[in-house]
Amino acid sequence: MPEGDVVRRTARRLHAALAGRDLLVSDLRWPDLATADLSGRRVLEVVSAGKHLLARLAATGGEEPLTLHSHLRMEGSWYVERSGSDGRGRRSASGVRAVLVTDAWTAVGHRLGMLDLVPTAAEVHLVGHLGPDVLGPGWDAAEAQRRLLADPARPVGEALLDQRVLAGVGTFYMAEACFLTGLSPWTPVGEVPDPGRLVALVHRLLHANAERTEQVTTGDLRRGRRNFVHARSGLPCLRCGTTVRVALIGPPSKERTAFSCPRCQPGPAPTDDGRPQAPLGARPRRTGPARAASGPARP
Template sequence: MPEGDTVHRAAHRLDAALAGRAVVRSDLRVPSFATVDFAGETIHSVGSRGKHLLMRIGDRVLHTHLKMEGEWRVLRAGQRWPRPAHRARAILETADATAVGFDLGLVEVFPAAEEADRLAYLGPDLLGPDWDAAEAARRLADAPEALAIVALADQRNLAGLGNVLVNEVCFLRGIRPDRPIGEVDLTPTIDLARRVIHANRDRLERTTTGDTRPGRRLWVYGRAGEPCRRCGTRIEHGRFGRNDVELRDTYWCPHCQR
């Protein structure tokens, strides 16, 4: 499931393959931007902000979001695509490589001068150079009644955490996910969230237990009905959200998270 660590790795891989190179062909397969042509323009850099991927090309930005199923792949000339062509939403070709964005949840283009304003609503980026723990705490404290699972996953508070890591952070801190964020000790919780996402920044397989073997990587996420790795109590599952259309799958140990 793409979260901030996944997007950070994707941006790093794309930047290594594309930065400083000229686009020889581009194809954006979304109606609103189908006529955009980057051919002849230089890809200055590829970076991430939380779950958002930003390709700075010429004087514009190609902004994409992976959502649940999206993926960017860097391919050699003539290399077979790993997904069907009809699932490609964005294609950038240089003389050396082809970058293909499959099943992207968002594709848009805007002037580079607007980047800061466009993403100003996001909270501090847990993996970014401008990380600000105090600002993250302030934003979380502004909605004390919000459930912990909801507040920690809200990109307006912290940019980068997704549902998997939020569930795991709640377990590691012993926080019931349906506890109001106003009752949570924010400073150590934010610090742990940052350490967990940094620990997974360069890993292909995300782990919060420290064990990278299949089936051993996570404490609670996706483990409903299975025994807690700490105490043996059965992991519970529920769905919580700000409203009925924003419910997220949630897992917790009723003994370890009180």
């Protein structure tokens, strides 16, 4: 699932392809937006805010500047191809949600989780609730820590995933940051010994991966060795050999998967049956223990 680093790279790629160019054709395949016509508008910039993408479009013909907002959610992506090239076959046509055509490049939004078109002045209604953007220019560690600790009883993993606390963290960085600080994801944030270190670590991990396509937290680029616990349930912990566990974390109906090593990360944990489970939204693997997912291990 795309997290802040992936979204930031996507914004850069879209910005490089589209900024300064006029849209010749737009095609938004989304309820309420199907009749919107962005042709003639110049793309000013494409930026990320946490896990949100904002494509800002210039005013035209007396109409105000607009922002095309998208969110990748579980499996969305944007890709760029040369205008006029036949990109069919690369992605399923039924998954296409947005097409933005310029003279040189065409951007295609595929399986997007959200798509909105709003006046740029109203962007705040879409992203104003977000906490400090871990990869943003205005990163504010002190404010992120303040928000993290706002509810002392809240499980630290749940708080890290809350975009109102920190914008850009998903289940991968949450799991890896908890592992690297030796915290069970279910530890109440009020009992985290050094929350400043945790916030700094999350910032460092996302930054370290912002410029590359692999997500690495171990420093080891070999396949299967790149991260400690995320999506490794049923496999031995890379540090101690104990079987990595997975369970759901978060409020009802908003649960996410949390992977952890019970030995390296002592502390509260839900009882579970120890069955391996693929992360939510992941495609089933053909081989390997994570395939045996037959149901979530509920607390």
